[in-house]
Amino acid sequence: MEIKKSLFDNLQNFFGFDNFKGEQEAIITNILQRKDTFVIMPTGGGKSICYQLPALMTEGTAIVISPLIALMKNQVDQLRAFGGTESIAHFLNSSLNKAEITKVKQDVLSGETKLLYVAPESLAKAENIDFLNLITISFVAVDEAHCISEWGHDFRPEYRKIRQVISSLGENIPIIALTATATPKVQQDIIKNLQMTDSTLFKSSFNRPNLYYEVRPKRNVMKEIVRFIKGNMGKSGIIYCLSRKKVEEVAEALNLNGIKALPYHAGLDPKTRAETQDKFLMEDVEVIVATIAFGMGIDKPDVRYVIHHDIPKSMEGYYQETGRAGRDGGEGLCVAFYAEKDIDKLAKFMKDKPVSEREIGTQILKEVIDYAESSVCRRKQILHYFGENFNEAGCNSMCDCCRAPKTHFDASDNLKKTLKAIRDLGEKFDDHHIINIMMGVETSQITAYDHHTLPYFGSGKEEGLIYWKSLLRQALLNNYLSKDIDNYGLLHLTKSGRSFIENPHTLRFILNRVMETGEDDQDEGSQQGAGAVDTVLLQMLKDLRKKIAKQKNVPPFVVFQDPSLEEMCTHYPSTIEELKQIHGVGAGKAMKFGASFIELIGKYVEENDIDRPVDLVIKSAANKSALKVSIIQNIDRQLALDDIASSKGITYEEILKEVETIVNSGTKLNLNYYIDEMIDEDRQDEVFDYFRSAEVDSIDEALRELGSDDYTREELQLMRIKFLSELGN
Incomplete structure (x- = not known):
């Protein structure tokens, strides 16, 4: 009773809270009784108080092992604000100079410091071990404990040495290990490595009901x-x-569009990173664009959305990053963008890793793919990954899958057939292999095992790949199967699965949606957005283009090409600035031809009372890309195009495409020095005359008209570039 009263008094006095959250009280009591404690609690659950409060109530100094300098600084600042003295909490890491380290050690030795935050690398240094042996240690808290496991999403080898160091600091020092993301496999790894077999486990639900997943x-x-x-x-x-380069690009694009954003990644110096973090906490910027280096332990409770521009490497990473939204229990929108191309990039990252690590990484990545492609409740999938069963009715339509209309199918017969096949094959194969058998796909592995001779080989071909992926995914989610992730993802029958073979019952599963993706990395900021093209306006713009072309004595495509006109009919640009952002326009053409187009569009919008989707006219920094600038500079220096291509590591076809983009956007380039070397004067005149009278600028048309025996595609492309540059810009 005395401990309970003391707990609540300290909670109120120090942190200003009247009540504990979830299992905080039980966890703190366990630590005060000097018992090893293992805490698995989602982001926003209040993990920090679990070690901060007992540290303040216990004799000696608590050592908190934390992986990030940003996280330490954030927590130390908060503790000092609560405690009122600088000396109550310190951190010891590589960011401190000698004088600062001396001050920290003096405060700790005097007994004034109740919490000392240490990076795992600093902890292992001999001089720090000697120092820590001079003080009374109340307990050791290992924050972000999943870093111990190579199965975790953020494995750090230094974490593996923590137990050894703790043992060298004295006997019977209690340990509290804390993590927001730990699958059953990672939990076992943490317990084994920290030698916490007798620890009390406190595991909160991973469900964050206020987060919306899409x-x-x-x-x-x-x-x-x-x-x-x-x-x-x-x-x-x-x-x-995923990459620093993409972080910089996205941050720049957001600022161009009037959104206050800053980049954050490990390539920035520590001072810039600290300033960026502070600006975000102080709300001087709305958005941080970051690699996963940002946000770990950042205590900003009112982050309202987390967007994944690229799908993350693991479900743990995804869960932890989305968990930074809505930590105060308020709105938290989590939107991820998925493309198969991203998965290919992630697979390439793993190519050079050792075989065992690559196998693990492949299985972890496959879970992310299955999550992204599935139509089953997102919440159910996330919680299943962390070993927690969940009825999707409890999602309350807080994910896109629960909100979307679904196509169901009767899964009973094919589930029974699949479970029997897995059993008959000795539970020694993964889902890809089983799907290939059902679909009748003869891979080298299928033929090596003679599985193409099985009676059910090809029996499910008519259902299609989406069907079989849906069936196996939901067989796992509904616990008819389990997946041995640390053993090549082999499928095993569960008790329910074996029972289903003997006593099948009616079962309906959800068919996955086909997620068609295809991001254009070349100029993603200026691609035409979704939405129907206004055909009435399109015809009016084509008539205007024809009129201007006649006045200028040039073909219509020299003024603006069709894709540019179509995009104008989707976005209705009303100023020259907005017109510049239309794909294929650029500053040159906007100034030369734009005024009458803007006038026509403005009048049309007013007369037809059109609500312009201004937010879709995205300003892009693509035209200022380093590659384009470098190409323009090299052409000014009169370097051969094939030499420029070679120096940039791109093909000749690719550099022609880049040069065309530059010219189409209104920049004038003088390529005569190069074209005169490649094509004689008479042939140049013939092509020039052809384009002058042509209705369209198609190279295929030009080849048919001028003869593919006389001209190559590349020669005609060069001449089209010259023609557009001289007449259009």
């Missing part, structure tokens, strides 16, 4: 992101990208 096909991704953010103006958000 996966979108990755098309026109920048348009989608800008539109989403403009629909949520005034709210804080985080966008995660």
Whole structure:
């Protein structure tokens, strides 16, 4: 009773809370009784108080092992704000100078410091071990404990040495290990490595009912992101990208579109990262665009959305990153963009890793793919991954799959057939292999095992791949099968699965939606957005183009090409600035031809009372890309195009395409020095005359008209570039 009263007094006095959240009270009591404690609690559940409060109530100093300098600084600042003194909490890491380290050690030795945050690398240093042996350690807290496991999404080898160091600091030092994401396999790894076999496990539900989960096909991704953010103006958000380059590009595109955003990744210096973090916490910026380096332990409770520009490498990573939204229990929107191309990139990252690590990575990545492609409740899938059963009715339509109309199918007969096949084959194969058998696909592995001779080989060909993926995914989610992730993803029958073979019953599963994706990386900011083209306006613009072309004595395509006109009919640009953002326009053409087009569109919009989708006219930094600038500079220096291509690591066809894009956007290029070397004057005149009278600028048409025996495709492309540059720009 005395401990209970003391707990509540300290909670109120120090943190200003009247009540504990979830199992916090039981966890803290367990630590105060000097018992090893293992806490699995989702982001926003209040893990930090679980070790901060007992540290304040216990004699000595608690050592908190934490993986990120940003996380340590954030927590130390908060504790000092609560405690009122600088010395109550310190961190010891590589960011401190000698004088600062001396000050930290003095405060710890004097007994004033109740919590000392240490990076795992710093903990293992001999001088720090010697120092820690001089003080009374109340307990050791291992935060982000999943870093111990190579099965975790953020494995750090230094974490493997923690137990050894703790043992060298004295006997019977209690340990509290904490993590927000741990599959059963990772939990076993943590317990084994930290030698916590007698620890008390406190495992909260992984369900975050306030988070809305959605996966979108990755098309026109920048348009989608800008539109989403403009629909949520005034709210804080985080966008995660896989590469530093993409982080920089997305942050720049957002700023161009009037959204205050900053990039955050490990390539920035520590001072910039700290300033960026502070600006986000102080709401001087709305959005942080980051690699996974950002957000770990950042205590900003009111992040309202988390967007994954690229699908993450693991379900643990996805869960932890989405978990940074809505930590205060308020709105939390989690949107991920999925493209098969991203999966190919992630698979390439793993190519050079050792075989065992690659196998693990492949299985972990496959879980992400299955999650993205499935039509089953997202929440059910996430919780199943962490070993928690969930009835999708409890989702309350807080995911896109539960909100979308579904196609069901009777799964009973084919599930029984599949379960029998897995059993008969000795439970020694993964889902890909089983699907290939049912679909009748003769892979080398299928023929090596003679599985093409099985009676059910090809028996499910008519149902199709989507059907079989849906069936096996839901057989796993409904616990008829289990997957041995650490053993090549082999499928095993569960007790329910064996029972179903003997006593099948009517069962309806959900058919996966076909997620058609296809992001255009070349110029994703300026691709035509979704929405029907206004055919009436399109005809009016074509008539205007024809009129201007006659006045200028040039073919219509020299003024603007068809895709540019079509995009004008979707976005209705009303200023020269907006017109510049239309694909294939650019500053040159906008200034030369734009005024009459803007006037016509403005009049049309007013007369027809059209609501312009201004948020879809996305300003793009693509025209300023380093490659294009470099090509223009090299052409000014009169370098041969094939030499420029070679120096940039691209093909000749690719550089012609880049040069065409530059010219189509209104930049004038003088390629005569190169064309005169490649094509004699008479042939140049013939092609020039052809394009002057042509209705369309098609190279295929030109080849048919001029003869493919006389001209190559590349020669005609070069001449079209010259023609458009001289007459159109």
